[in-house]
Amino acid sequence: MQVIESLVPRQGLRVLVTAGANGIGLAITRAFHEAGARVHVCDIDVEAAGNLPEGVGFTRADVSREADVEALFEAASGLGGLDVVVNNAGITGPTGGVDEIEPDAWRQTIDVNLNGQYYVARLAAGLLRDSEGLLINMASVAGRLGFAYRTPYAASKWAVVGLTKSLACELGPAGVRVNAILPGIVRGPRIERVIEERAAKREIGYAEMEQENLAKISMRKMVEPTDIAAMALFLAAPGGSSISGQALSVCANVESL
Template sequence: MKMIEKMQPRAGLRVLVTAGASGIGEAIASAFLETGAKVLICDIDEASLQRAELAYPGIQTVKADVASEADVARMLDLARERFGGLDVLVNNAGISGPTGAIDALELDEIRATLDINLLGQFLVVQKSAAMLRESDAGAIINVSSVAGRLGYGLRTPYAATKWGIVGLTQSLAKEMGPDGIRVNAILPGIVRGPRMENVIRSRAEAEGVSYADMEQQYLANISLRRMVDPEDIASMALFLCSPAGANISGQAISVCGNVETI
């Protein structure tokens, strides 16, 4: 195989992307579709799923909440029914969680962040493990964040889950490696898009500064002084599932322009 051919996944991979109807998840799903993969996405937003169906002919969709065991089981049953199995799991679903001092946070907001961001990844891996073991190209990509390697004041529930995802990834790599399944985490930095705009706006309000000033604070903490695009994350996902990434496992890989602090 020529080196250039090793740099992209083989055609026909069966891929599940959670929260795949917008943002990073949509970029990853679209990228896999371009390689000839069979792609199933889930999301909790029916309108976004309908839009994805129109934008990407052939994509499979299902409404599912990754924090719901019943929804996850139904989603994986659908993957078996539609694809006959699964080769790649992209655990992307997550929420930003609350912004504020630890003693000002509502317990239900903390629990929702833990359930969706961390428990959700546990559940999806648990329900998909048998299918991934049957694959000859099994791979799991858990989407964490640079907040999974750096402390993040005023965003403690979010940061705690993202550090947890790195621990989950490294543990699963050891557990599932003997079955030929590679497990890695991607740690996106400040990703351009509506979600990041909301994060910046919430933090600006919490600190009593303007949106423009807060945005500049974020950019000043990045060595390259720029945000990354969702497609940058998708490119790394493709590489990790390509023959060129065959011996990469247990890694937490930042795609962030070198975020120095947050």
């Protein structure tokens, strides 16, 4: 029974999730809420706030804007501190050869996927020291593999892994754990858009591109948003209390991109 109990987060955790009203973020939000946590989220999609469980706090925020992140933390201060921060916000970025990608598109990808995580971590660090809490940074299997025609995205996600490992070293002496989750091909509208764009770039059909992607996964399947949420819950549970500085792939074993 003691082992089983160690897999369940304690009741009343104070949790902040960025981009928590859609996709993976929404699955994580719902999972923590169902586990008895008090949750506050941000998202740029105000209408998506309607997806949130009753009682979950919401702030409209673009994490690439420092002022928005500061306003988010002010709004989340009603939780009375933070035990878990999930740095989930990110964008797919442009698809194209490196000589075709516009500098503005490159900068936007880095601003959201990397700088946004820094802005959140900067304000979260002190609160997590107080609680000896957990920071989860959302990376990607593109943060451990090369990804042709998606260089801004891959570069940003490799950087997130470096950020994670560095913060784990920096904050660990204060009892703070920092880990990255590396999702693989996650079922949903976002990956559908990526497949469409890569198929167009390759001048092949959607179905052929999808099958090519699945052939690079040893389990030949996409993962579900709930798979990512389950990993986040485990990291926040007592059983995850000695896990830090790790880049944890939840991907059905993606072998190449």
